[in-house]
Amino acid sequence: MEHNIYGYLAVMAAVSFAIRVLPLTLIRRQIKNRFLRSFLFYVPYATLAVMTFPAILEATQTPLAGALALAAGIWLAWNGASLFMVSAACCVVVFLSEWVLC
């Protein structure tokens, strides 16, 4: 009951920092194991893909707008568009499609 908000914030910050920094500071050498190396190679693709879909459908007011943004983003990224282009195009697609749909 005697918990202070700054105490809470300090605990949150300490845990977040430890999670992020421990592997980076403790693993100093190149990992030799082929399975582990392959696993770490594939992790970003799996994580980012899992976080993108279907979350993008829930982020917008109508799921269809999110789906259109997903299609536009995949098409642009596939064709080598820049980070800014892909990101901005997704936003514009959502804005315009919701303007028509809503």
Added chain:
Amino acid sequence: MAEEIAAGTLRSETDNKGILQSDAAVLRSGMHDGMPIALGYLVVSFTLGITAHTAGITPFQGFLASFFNNASAGEYAGFMLIAAGASYWEIALITFIANARYLLMSCVLSQKFAPDAPLYQRLLIGFDVTDELFGITIARPGPVHPYYNYGAMLVALPGWSVGTALGIIAGNVMPPAVVSALSVALYGMFLWVIIPPARSSRIVAGLVGLSFAASFAAVHLPVISAVSSGTRTIGLTLLLAGAAAWLFPVSAKEENHGA
């Protein structure tokens, strides 16, 4: 000054990109790539601020929380528990669970650091391992160039923490159409990271497609959908990346090609 430039070039030469770039140029390129991230953060953290407000967090406390946590799901869960008057242990546990994926990302990044990279660089860059900054760090070929991350952090950190404070102050003033449009900026960034390697590697393409499908299924399956999204992300990542590594181990040559 001249010495600084010389030292800068020397460090860049060890960067096996084959392109000579000064630290200042790399810093600028990091800030450039960090801009869309910062904009996306501003919007997402604004909505986070609205939640924090309901938990009785002041704008200054919200700023601190976001500056030192840099985590949407983790902070959201934390604010909810603060509002419920939870214990410090409970806050620590929920922060750990909601942010455990950063543990994986930090393991991946450890392999992208030069083995002799000094401790302060690892601490500084580790401090701001987020989904988005991890994404652009992985997309950049060669070992981690700290100035690239510093540049991105210079714009992303204020975007996230100021956005949270603004959300607490301003509440629901932004039109929902604008919030909705800006909320997909971060997903656009994720696509920019994963799609080009999927184009050049069928295995990565298959993994991305399978991840989409599995994630979609997990959201709708009865038991799994009850698990928090952070935990689902970890579970699916371990499963899918593990299966891919087991079935299609990569050679050193492929590694440099892809991520």
